[in-house]
Amino acid sequence: MNTGTTLVNGMATDSLSTLDRGLLYGDGLFETIAVHNRTPRRWSRHLARLQRGCARLGIAQPDAGLLETEAAALCRDAQRAVLKLIITRGTGGRGYRPDPAAAPTRILQLHPYPSWPADCALTGVRTRLCELRMGYNPALAGIKHLNRLEQVLARAEWDDPAVSEGLLQDQHGYLIEGTMSNVFLVRDNTLLTPGLTRCGVAGVTRGLILELAQQAGIETSVRNIAIGELTGMDEVFLCNSLIGIWPVNAIGDRQYPVGKLTQQLRAFLTDDMDKG
Numbered sequence: 001m002n003t004g005t006t007l008v009n010g011m012a013t014d015s016l017s018t019l020d021r022g023l024l025y026g027d028g029l030f031e032t033i034a035v036h037n038r039t040p041r042r043w044s045r046h047l048a049r050l051q052r053g054c055a056r057l058g059i060a061q062p063d064a065g066l067l068e069t070e071a072a073a074l075c076r077d078a079q080r081a082v083l084k085l086i087i088t089r090g091t092g093g094r095g096y097r098p099d100p101a102a103a104p105t106r107i108l109q110l111h112p113y114p115s116w117p118a119d120c121a122l123t124g125v126r127t128r129l130c131e132l133r134m135g136y137n138p139a140l141a142g143i144k145h146l147n148r149l150e151q152v153l154a155r156a157e158w159d160d161p162a163v164s165e166g167l168l169q170d171q172h173g174y175l176i177e178g179t180m181s182n183v184f185l186v187r188d189n190t191l192l193t194p195g196l197t198r199c200g201v202a203g204v205t206r207g208l209i210l211e212l213a214q215q216a217g218i219e220t221s222v223r224n225i226a227i228g229e230l231t232g233m234d235e236v237f238l239c240n241s242l243i244g245i246w247p248v249n250a251i252g253d254r255q256y257p258v259g260k261l262t263q264q265l266r267a268f269l270t271d272d273m274d275k276g
Helices: 021-027 043-056 064-073 149-155 202-216 226-234 259-274
Strands: 007-008 029-036 080-088 105-112 125-134 162-168 175-178 181-186 190-194 220-223 235-240 244-249
Touching: 007 064, 021 080, 021 175, 021 244, 043 202, 064 105, 064 125, 080 149, 080 181, 125 149, 149 162, 162 244, 175 226, 175 259, 181 202, 181 259, 190 202, 202 220, 202 235, 202 259, 235 259, 244 259
Parallel strands: 125 162, 125 244, 190 220
Antiparallel strands: 007 105, 029 080, 080 105, 162 175, 175 181, 181 190, 181 235, 235 244
16 A cells, blocks of 8 residues: 555554554554545544544544544545544553553555445345354444454455355354444344344444434344344345445355345435435
8 A cells, every 4th residue: 555545643654653552452443434426425423433432442532623634635536435544542662551641543544445246235145154253342342443353263264255244153152243244134024133232343334224224114123133043034134334235145055035125225325325
């Protein structure tokens, strides 16, 4: 990546101090944001989650206006791209104890937009159940912290290009999320998604889908979902800020249709994106 697509504390550079706690300990947070027509989409939602994560970890809140200015500068020529926003606790010496006076490090990166096949959103994708089980940590559940080793190890489990995503369970066999996505399921016209109070990432798009469904009068439920319940589901789909909604047409050997509720919510989400 060249310096024209990376800002570190407002400077055009791709260098970072080797004493940065994000590098040393994964001590920080990040957001992955779709950029359309030079605009970081759903900026306020991503910023709100970032701020909640900073409060949870005790990292000094970055200046919202400064982040917006830097993001706008980086995206000014981007018709379609991915903005990655990283906040670390900043630099410090050896040892885990955080310095309460540390100044956070701001890293903004601009990446090319992924070129997924159009069929992913139309006819759906094949998924698999990962062997890796996610550990419980309520103190970190929901936030998008930099420690992604569980996802790295889970994604390393397969190299079959026909499998687009792996689904993760917790220690007790409850469905949590995908390696890069949140998961929704439909049964008897009720929209279900796993609860994330003990592990997992509460995605921005996940939250928006729940809001849009409730506004449309669709019954929703956020609860523990045992893996055994997958056989009784009518529809399954994935979501994140880049893919929007991808229907799931298979989990292993179990097949699913691209259902009406999935299609309806995908249309709602597209309309919302068009509004900015």
